Amino acid sequence: MIDAPAQALESADAKTIVDALWSNWPIVVTLRAADIGMVSPDRMTDFIRNFQDLSDAGLISYEAFVVGPGGPQVVDATLTARGRALLSTRIHPPMMPHQLAS
Numbered sequence: 297m298i299d300a301p302a303q304a305l306e307s308a309d310a311k312t313i314v315d316a317l318w319s320n321w322p323i324v325v326t327l328r329a330a331d332i333g334m335v336s337p338d339r340m341t342d343f344i345r346n347f348q349d350l351s352d353a354g355l356i357s358y359e360a361f362v363v364g365p366g367g368p369q370v371v372d373a374t375l376t377a378r379g380r381a382l383l384s385t386r387i388h389p390p391m392m393p394h395q396l397a398s
Contacts (some may be wrong), residue, residue, distance in 0.1 A: 304353035305382070309334070309346045317375050318383060324359075324372040327329060340367050347373075355379035 304310055312332050317325065328368055329335065329343035344363070350356045356379055359372035369394070 304349045304355060307346060310350055310382050311344050313343075313346055313350060314355070314375070314379070314383065317373055321375055321380065323376045326369055326371050327373050328369040329367045331333075335367070350379075355382065 301390055305314065313327070316327055329340045332343075334340060336345045346363075347356070347358075347361065347368075349360070354372060354376055357376050358370045358374070360370075362369050362371060
């Protein structure tokens with residue numbers, strides 16, 4: 297049996313995307329390929345593929361995926377509960393989310 301969520305996290309690019317979302321959780325973010333250093337056309341394609349793989353595995357969700365002259369961007373992206381659960385078992389020590397209010 298293939299563990300799709302774990303398999304989606306195998307690439308360094310996927311880990312970079314997930315780290316960017318984890319560091320902002322629980323706040324949703326608009327993430328651009330350039331924000332994580334994926335600026336060449338080939339790297340932008342990798343960005344799109346990795347976001348699709350992470351979404352298909354149920355680890356992230358987003359409101360919209362836009363590809364335009366400025367490159368691809370994912371609007372209102374965040375980690376799902378499944379994504380946070382999987383990450384909490386893989387990150388040592390676990391990262392604490394930002395506190396919204398005191």
